[in-house]
Amino acid sequence: MPELPEVETVKRAIASIASGKKITDIFVGRKNLRWPIPTSLNKTLKGVICKQPQRRGKYILIPLSTKQILLIHLGMSGAFRIYKSRPNFQKHDHIAIGFESEEWLVFSDPRRFGCVDLFKEEYVLSHWLLKNLGPEPLSQEFTPDYIITKTASKTCSIKTFLLDQRNIAGIGNIYASEALFRAGISPKRQARTLKKKRAEKLVDSIKVILLKAIDAGGTSLRDYIQPGGEIGYFIQSLQVYGRSGEPCLDCGSIIKELKQSGRTTFYCSLCQR
Ligand SMILES: [Zn+2]
Structure with a gap:
C-alpha cells in the first residue's frame, strides 16, 4: 500500500x-x-x-x-x-x-x-477526508514535543499511534516499522512512556527514513516516466519490514513479527526496546 x-x-x-x-x-x-x-x-x-x-x-x-x-x-x-x-x-x-x-x-x-x-x-481544510489529518511528518510542526504531548493521554502502543492518520499524516505499516527500528524503539512500547530522548530519536528517524524513500522514488521515477510506465510503487531497501525469520542487519538476531491492530509489525527484539 x-x-x-x-x-x-x-x-x-x-x-x-x-x-x-x-x-x-x-x-x-x-x-x-x-x-x-x-x-x-x-x-x-x-x-x-x-x-x-x-x-x-x-x-x-x-x-x-x-x-x-x-x-x-x-x-x-x-x-x-x-x-x-x-x-x-x-x-x-x-x-x-x-x-x-x-x-x-x-x-x-x-x-x-x-x-x-x-x-x-x-x-480544503474542512473536507471530510482531510480535516482530521495530523501534521505532515516532514513539516516543522512535527517535533519531539508534539509526540510527547500527543501521546500523553494515549493507552496504545507506539506503533499503533504512528499508524493513526489523526496523529501524523502519511505514515503506514512499512515506514512505521522501519522508523521504529532505526530509532531502537520496540513497537510494543506504550506510546505515552516515550521520554524526550526517545521522542527525539523517533522524530529524527521518521524524517530520515521518509526523505530517503522519497529520494529513492525520485531516482526510480526517471525509469517510470515513459509511455505506459506505471507510477506508484518502487522497491525500498528495507531493514525489518517483510524480513521475519531473517537476521537483523545490525545485531544478527532473528527479526520477529507480531500482529498489532490487525497489522503485521516486524522488529528486532534485541535492537528495539
Ligand atoms: Zn538487531
Whole structure:
C-alpha cells in the first residue's frame, strides 16, 4: 500500500505532465471506487487548467483553474500510467485525463480501495477526508514535543499511534516499522512512556527514513516516466519490514513479527526496546 514517499513520487510524476496544462478529454469508466466518483467529473474538467499538484498525507490534491480541487487517494492498489497519446484503456483503468499536449494520465485500481473527489478549494481544510489529518511528518510542526504531548493521554502502543492518520499524516505499516527500528524503539512500547530522548530519536528517524524513500522514488521515477510506465510503487531497501525469520542487519538476531491492530509489525527484539 502506497505511503507518503510513494504518494509524493506519484504526485511529482503527475506534476510533470499536468502542471499548467489544459485538460481536453476525460474518460470515466465506472460510477464508484471506494466511494462514488463525482458525476460532474466528465462535464467539469474539460477545458480546465491544472495547477501545481500538492500532497496532504496520502492524498494527492490537484488545484484547478476553476478554484476546485481534484483529490485522489491510491488506496491499496491504485497506480497511474502516463501515455504520449490516447491509449486503449484496460480492464482496471477507471479514470483517464487527456491533455492539450495529447498526453494522457490513466488511473487504474484493481482492488478499488482508492478514491477520487472534486470539491471547491474553499473547503480544503474542512473536507471530510482531510480535516482530521495530523501534521505532515516532514513539516516543522512535527517535533519531539508534539509526540510527547500527543501521546500523553494515549493507552496504545507506539506503533499503533504512528499508524493513526489523526496523529501524523502519511505514515503506514512499512515506514512505521522501519522508523521504529532505526530509532531502537520496540513497537510494543506504550506510546505515552516515550521520554524526550526517545521522542527525539523517533522524530529524527521518521524524517530520515521518509526523505530517503522519497529520494529513492525520485531516482526510480526517471525509469517510470515513459509511455505506459506505471507510477506508484518502487522497491525500498528495507531493514525489518517483510524480513521475519531473517537476521537483523545490525545485531544478527532473528527479526520477529507480531500482529498489532490487525497489522503485521516486524522488529528486532534485541535492537528495539
Ligand atoms: Zn538487531
